[in-house]
Amino acid sequence: xxxxxxxxxxxxxxxxxxxxxxxxxxxxxxxxxxxxxxxxxxxxxxxxxxxxxxxxxxxxxxxxxxxxxxxxxxxxxxxxxxxxxxxxxxxxxxxxxxxxxxxxxxxxxxxxxxxxxxxxxxxxxxxxxxxxxxxxxxxxxxxxxxxxxxxxxxxxxxxxxxxxxxxxxxxxxxxxxxxxxxxxxxxxxxxxxxxxxxxxxxxxxxxxxxxxxxxxxxxxxxxxxxxxxxxxxxxxxxxxxxxxxxxxxxxxxxxxxxxxxxxxxxxxxxxxxxxxxxxxxxxxxxxxxxxxxxxxxxxxxxxxxxxxxxxxxxxxxx
Amino acid sequence: xxxxxxxxxxxxxxxxxxxxxxxxxxxxxxxxxxxxxxxxxxxxxxxxxxxxxxxxxxxxxxxxxxxxxxxxxxxxxxxxxxxxxxxxxxxxxxxxxxxxxxxxxxxxxxxxxxxxxxxxxxxxxxxxxxxxxxxxxxxxxxxxxxxxxxxxxxxxxxxxxxxxxxxxxxxxxxxxxxxxxxxxxxxxxxxxxxxxxxxxxxxxxxxxxxxxxxxxxxxxxxxxxxxxxxxxxxxxxxxxxxxxxxxxxxxxxxxxxxxxxxxxxxx
Numbered sequence: 001x002x003x004x005x006x007x008x009x010x011x012x013x014x015x016x017x018x019x020x021x022x023x024x025x026x027x028x029x030x031x032x033x034x035x036x037x038x039x040x041x042x043x044x045x046x047x048x049x050x051x052x053x054x055x056x057x058x059x060x061x062x063x064x065x066x067x068x069x070x071x072x073x074x075x076x077x078x079x080x081x082x083x084x085x086x087x088x089x090x091x092x093x094x095x096x097x098x099x100x101x102x103x104x105x106x107x108x109x110x111x112x113x114x115x116x117x118x119x120x121x122x123x124x125x126x127x128x129x130x131x132x133x134x135x136x137x138x139x140x141x142x143x144x145x146x147x148x149x150x151x152x153x154x155x156x157x158x159x160x161x162x163x164x165x166x167x168x169x170x171x172x173x174x175x176x177x178x179x180x181x182x183x184x185x186x187x188x189x190x191x192x193x194x195x196x197x198x199x200x201x202x203x204x205x206x207x208x209x210x211x212x213x214x215x216x217x218x219x220x221x222x223x224x225x226x227x228x229x230x231x232x233x234x235x236x237x238x239x240x241x242x243x244x245x246x247x248x249x250x251x252x253x254x255x256x257x258x259x260x261x262x263x264x265x266x267x268x269x270x271x272x273x274x275x276x277x278x279x280x281x282x283x284x285x286x287x288x289x290x291x292x293x294x295x296x297x298x299x300x301x302x303x304x305x306x307x308x309x310x311x312x313x314x315x316x317x318x
Numbered sequence: 319x320x321x322x323x324x325x326x327x328x329x330x331x332x333x334x335x336x337x338x339x340x341x342x343x344x345x346x347x348x349x350x351x352x353x354x355x356x357x358x359x360x361x362x363x364x365x366x367x368x369x370x371x372x373x374x375x376x377x378x379x380x381x382x383x384x385x386x387x388x389x390x391x392x393x394x395x396x397x398x399x400x401x402x403x404x405x406x407x408x409x410x411x412x413x414x415x416x417x418x419x420x421x422x423x424x425x426x427x428x429x430x431x432x433x434x435x436x437x438x439x440x441x442x443x444x445x446x447x448x449x450x451x452x453x454x455x456x457x458x459x460x461x462x463x464x465x466x467x468x469x470x471x472x473x474x475x476x477x478x479x480x481x482x483x484x485x486x487x488x489x490x491x492x493x494x495x496x497x498x499x500x501x502x503x504x505x506x507x508x509x510x511x512x513x514x515x516x517x518x519x520x521x522x523x524x525x526x527x528x529x530x531x532x533x534x535x536x537x538x539x540x541x542x543x544x545x546x547x548x549x550x551x552x553x554x555x556x557x558x559x560x561x562x563x564x565x566x567x568x569x570x571x572x573x574x575x576x577x578x579x580x581x582x583x584x585x
Contacts, residue, residue, distance in 0.1 A: 002434035007537045013431055014541035017453040022546055124401035155323035156330070173398075176330050 027116050031125050034113050035132030041106045042135035045099050046189060049142050052095030054196055096147035103143060103162075106136050110163055114171050122172040130178055137182025142189050150209045153183060153217055177246065184251035187214045191258035195265055204269050204280075211262040218255055337403070341394050345407045348387035352413045355380040359420055363473040370424055377421050384414050385440040392441075392449035400448055408455070414439060415451060415459030420466060427530065429538075432456045454552060457542075461555045464535050468562035471528040471569045475578075528569040535563055 004010045117125060137159055144154035159182075160174040194210035273283060358377055365373055388411070395403060418438045422430045430438065436451045539559055547553040572578075 001431050002437065004429045004431050007540065009431075010429065010537050010541045011544065014544045017432070017457065018545045020453045025546075025548060120398040120400050122401075123399050126402070156327055157323065176327070176334060179327075 027121075028125060028128050031113060031116055031128040034109055035129050038106050038109050038132030039135040041102065041109070042132070042139040045102045045106075045139040046142055048102060049095055049099045049139075049146065050189070050193060050196070052098060053092055053146060053193065092146040092149060096143045099139065099143040100147070103136070103140055106139070107162060110136075110171055111165060114165060117172045126175060129172075130175070133175075133178045134182040134185065137179060138185040138189065141183050141186040145186065145190070145213070150206070150213065153186075153213075177248075180248055181251055183217070184248065184255055187217060187255040187258050190214055191261055194262045198265055198269065204266070204273075207262055207266050207269070211259060211266055214255065214259045214262065218252075218259065337394065337396060341391060341403055341406055344387060344391045344394060345410065348384065348391060348407060348414075349410050351380060351383050351387055352410050352417065355384065355417050356413060359417055362420075362424065363470060364477075366477055367474075374421055374425055377417070381414075381418060381421060381438065384417075385438070388414070388439055388441060388449060395448040397448070400450065411451070412455050412458040412462070415455055416462040416466070419459050419463045423463065423467075423534075427534075429534070435459070457545075457552055458555065460538060460542075461552075461559060464538060464559055464562045467531050467535060468565045471531045471566045474528065475569055475573060528566060528573060532563075532566045532570050535559075535566055539563060 001009070001013075004013050113129065117129070122129075137154075140159060140162060141154045144152060144158065156174065156176070156179050159179055160170065163171045163174060165171055190210050190213065194207040197206045198204060276283065278286070355377060358373065358380065361373060362370060391407060415435050418435050419430055422428060422434070422438070432451060432453065435456060439451065441449050441451050542556055542559060545556075547556055
């Protein structure tokens with residue numbers, strides 16, 4: 001009908017539009033809810049991963065202090081214990097496997113959204129889905145990092161592959177923005193991981209590995225920004241790209257900050273270590289005993305996540 | 319990150335940027351055309367009724383150019399990505415919808431449907447054209463139309479002989495925030511026979527115009543009340559409708575009070 005000439009015509013047309021708008025709003029609400037569920041799930045996975053890898057790199061404090069108390073004669077033995085309990089890649093991949101298993105739940109949530117995201121709908125509701133999607137990517141990337149033995153950043157295609165239906169079809173096209181923003185967040189989690197593990201057995205090596213990785217991530221971004229912005233050359237940093245991916249500039253600043261925290265912590269460790277002419281493992285023992293003393297005593301180190309360097313560096317006690 | 323992975327990312331980024339730049343150029347063109355069309359249409363407020371028709375003859379080719387712009391944007395949208403880029407032209411498209419509605423209203427006094435607007439702007443809404451006029455775009459266009467008509471109701475009277483007194487009267491009425499008009503509105507609701515002023519073939523620019531507009535707008539308002547609106551831009555703009563209606567009612571009140579036009583006679 002080309003014209004709406006009578007009051008009835010108008011009312012009928014508005015009734016149609018009401019149905020259309022209602023359908024749109026309902027779908028949007030549904031997706032926002034589902035996206036929130038994914039966010040919750042992904043956050044839990046991230047905490048689970050943190051918990052598991054921290055446990056994996058911890059020795060039994062009682063056994064250790066008993067061994068240490070018996071003095072130098074037992075030191076060799078203690079070192080053997082240390083050797084055995086040193087954070088091993090297997091522990092990480094076991095943790096990652098558990099995280100993965102949980103992430104499957106998130107994937108099935110995405111599958112339930114498939115219908116509402118078909119065809120051109122995906123881009124219509126992309127903003128509703130985006131927060132959950134980014135959190136999911138973050139958790140996935142963290143799991144992937146542990147899975148590959150503190151080695152690799154999950155690729156764009158890796159994430160896309162995880163978002164497929166049983167028949168192998170893409171659930172929806174993964175937006176570049178969400179991928180970049182999601183993996184940017186991982187660096188923050190890695191900073192937490194590095195700082196918490198720094199006081200633990202073998203943690204200093206871990207911190208160094210993490211800081212190298214985060215630095216490489218940043219470098220990779222920089223490279224991709226410069227490549228993508230050939231027509232806006234002379235921009236060696238991501239600033240030139242910021243107008244194209246919203247919020248990325250902010251995330252990059254956070255990444256830089258995280259990197260600096262890890263670097264500062266690593267620096268402090270090296271400086272302090274130089275004061276003691278001790279082998280790495282022995283140092284580990286001393287640090288660990290101190291940490292467990294502090295834990296038992298009244299002066300507990302601040303709980304939760306560490307946001308600065310040095311919180312867990314208990315060499316100062318000596 | 320693997321090297322190939324990085325290259326893949328860069329490829330995607332490049333493609334997105336290219337699409338964006340291309341669409342931006344077309345949208346700018348579309349904006350320019352729409353803006354000049356709006357400029358011409360705003361002249362209705364100062365155009366005597368017998369000169370409206372030539373004015374519309376000037377607008378029609380501009381509408382055609384706009385639909386050409388829309389088609390060129392549509393050709394640039396990658397499959398299934400209408401919503402990814404639509405924010406770039408939504409406002410302009412809504413202006414074009416408004417212009418289409420106003421032109422048709424000035425021409426024939428009729429209201430184009432959503433489908434009718436899409437036909438004029440050559441938007442078929444099927445998967446091939448990758449372009450569509452959504453209910454929301456249409457509704458925004460309608461509200462702009464009402465905003466404009468309420469102004470026009472005032473200006474139509476102004477263009478008659480009773481310029482100054484009526485302007486002052488409207489000014490005063492505006493100040494007094496339409497207490498009378500409210501009552502009039504309720505009156506109409508209570509007495510449907512009175513409020514159902516029929517439409518007559520009336521030349522533009524005289525005192526009967528406001529009455530026609532009033533009927534038209536009230537029917538629209540009835541339609542809008544059927545929607546379940548969220549607290550968004552559409553809702554806020556919908557809230558502005560009642561002021562337009564009030565203003566139009568004021569004009570109607572003014573002209574009928576002074577027997578410059580008689581609603582009953584038009585009926």
